[in-house]
Amino acid sequence: MPHQVVKATVRGSQGDLAKIAKALKDGVGPNHETKINILHIGGGESHEVNGIELGVITMILEPDEPPIDGFILQAIRDVDLDPTGDHHHVAHVETYPNVHISVLDAPGTLSGALDAVAQADLNILSVLTMGSGGGVVDVGLAFEDETTANAARAALSGVNVIVHPAE
Amino acid sequence: MPHQVTKATARGSQGDLAKIADALRNLTPPVNIIAIGGGEGVLKNKNGSTTEVGVISMILEPDDGPNSAKIRTALTDLKLGKGRTLEDVEQFPNIHIQIDDKPGELKKALDAVAGLNIRSVLSMGTLMGTANVGLGFSETDRPKAEKKLKDKLIKVVDHQH
Numbered sequence: 437m438p439h440q441v442v443k444a445t446v447r448g449s450q451g452d453l454a455k456i457a458k459a460l461k462d463g464v465g466p467n468h469e470t471k472i473n474i475l476h477i478g479g480g481e482s483h484e485v486n487g488i489e490l491g492v493i494t495m496i497l498e499p500d501e502p503p504i505d506g507f508i509l510q511a512i513r514d515v516d517l518d519p520t521g522d523h524h525h526v527a528h529v530e531t532y533p534n535v536h537i538s539v540l541d542a543p544g545t546l547s548g549a550l551d552a553v554a555q556a557d558l559n560i561l562s563v564l565t566m567g568s569g570g571g572v573v574d575v576g577l578a579f580e581d582e583t584t585a586n587a588a589r590a591a592l593s594g595v596n597v598i599v600h601p602a603e
Numbered sequence: 604m605p606h607q608v609t610k611a612t613a614r615g616s617q618g619d620l621a622k623i624a625d626a627l628r629n630l631t632p633p634v635n636i637i638a639i640g641g642g643e644g645v646l647k648n649k650n651g652s653t654t655e656v657g658v659i660s661m662i663l664e665p666d667d668g669p670n671s672a673k674i675r676t677a678l679t680d681l682k683l684g685k686g687r688t689l690e691d692v693e694q695f696p697n698i699h700i701q702i703d704d705k706p707g708e709l710k711k712a713l714d715a716v717a718g719l720n721i722r723s724v725l726s727m728g729t730l731m732g733t734a735n736v737g738l739g740f741s742e743t744d745r746p747k748a749e750k751k752l753k754d755k756l757i758k759v760v761d762h763q764h
Binding site for chain 1: 618637729
C-alpha cells in the first residue's frame with residue numbers, strides 16, 4: 437500500500453513542531469507500541485491572514501498503514517500544544533492519498549506536472565519532495581480522496597513524469 | 604553560501620502552485636526547485652466558517668546574489684488570477700542538518716533549537732540511512748540555531764556555492 441500524507445494545521449506557535457514530533461517518537465496506538473518515523477516533512481508558518489497565523493506541516497510517515505494511520509491522527513490530535521496555558525490542540529489534521537511522481541531534476545519539470553494537474557481542474561492539497569538521486573526528484577502530491585488522486589494520476593500520465601502506481 | 608528558504612503564503616486557491624512553479628521556470632536563468640513542502644492550512648473560525656491558507660516552503664537553485672532578488676520579485680509580482688497575488692513572500696536562511704533516518708532523530712534536532720522559532724522545515728533527501736533536513740530561521744536566529752545544533756552534536760552541513 438502506498439504511503440499517505442498527514443497534513444496538520446496549527447495556529448502558528450513556537451515549539452509546536454517539536455511537540456508533534458515527540459508524540460510520533462513516543463509511539464502511537466493503545467499502548468504507544470508503534471514508534472513512527474518521519475520519512476519526509478515540509479511546511480512552514482504562514483504570513484498573517486485575517487489576523488490569523490497558521491503553521492502547516494505535511495508529512496509522510498512510516499509505518500502508516502491501517503489501523504496505525506488512525507492511531508497517528510489520534511496521537512497528533514491529543515498533543516497538548518500549550519500545557520501551561522490554554523491547552524489548545526492542532527486545529528486540523530487529516531490523512532490524504534499521496535500521488536508519488538518522479539521528475540527530472542531540472543528547472544521546469546515540476547512545473548509541467550503541476551500544470552497538468554491544474555488543467556485537469558484538480559486541487560493539490562500538499563506537495564512534498566521525497567528525495568532525489570540519479571538526476572531524478574521524487575515528489576508527493578496529496579489529493580482529497582482516491583478518486584481525485586486517480587484522476588491526477590491519469591492527468592499526469594500525459595506529461596513527462598513517472599507516475600508510481602497506487603498499489 | 605548556504606541556500607535560503609523561499610516561503611510563500613496564499614489564500615488557498617486551486618492552481619496557485621502551478622503558477623508559482625511556472626514563474627520560477629520562466630526566470631533567467633531558470634530556477635530549479637530542489638526541495639518543496641507545504642500545503643493548505645485549514646482553520647475553523649468561531650462563526651463556523653473556514654479559513655484556508657496555503658503555505659509553501661522551497662529551496663531553490665540558483666538563489667545566490669542577484670538571483671535572490673529576481674525570485675522574490677517574480678513571486679511578489681505574480682498574478683494568481685481575479686486580482687489576487689501572494690499574500691506574502693519571504694526569504695530566510697536554511698540550515699541543512701543530517702540526522703539518522705529513524706524515529707526520534709528529528710525530535711532531537713528540534714529540541715536542540717528549543718526557544719528559537721523554526722520558520723520552515725523541509726526534507727532534502729535520504730541516503731544510506733542519513734536524512735537531510737532543512738530548518739529555516741530568521742537571519743538573527745541562524746547563528747544561535749547553528750550553535751545550539753552543534754552543541755547537541757547534530758551535524759550541520761556547511762554549504763558553499
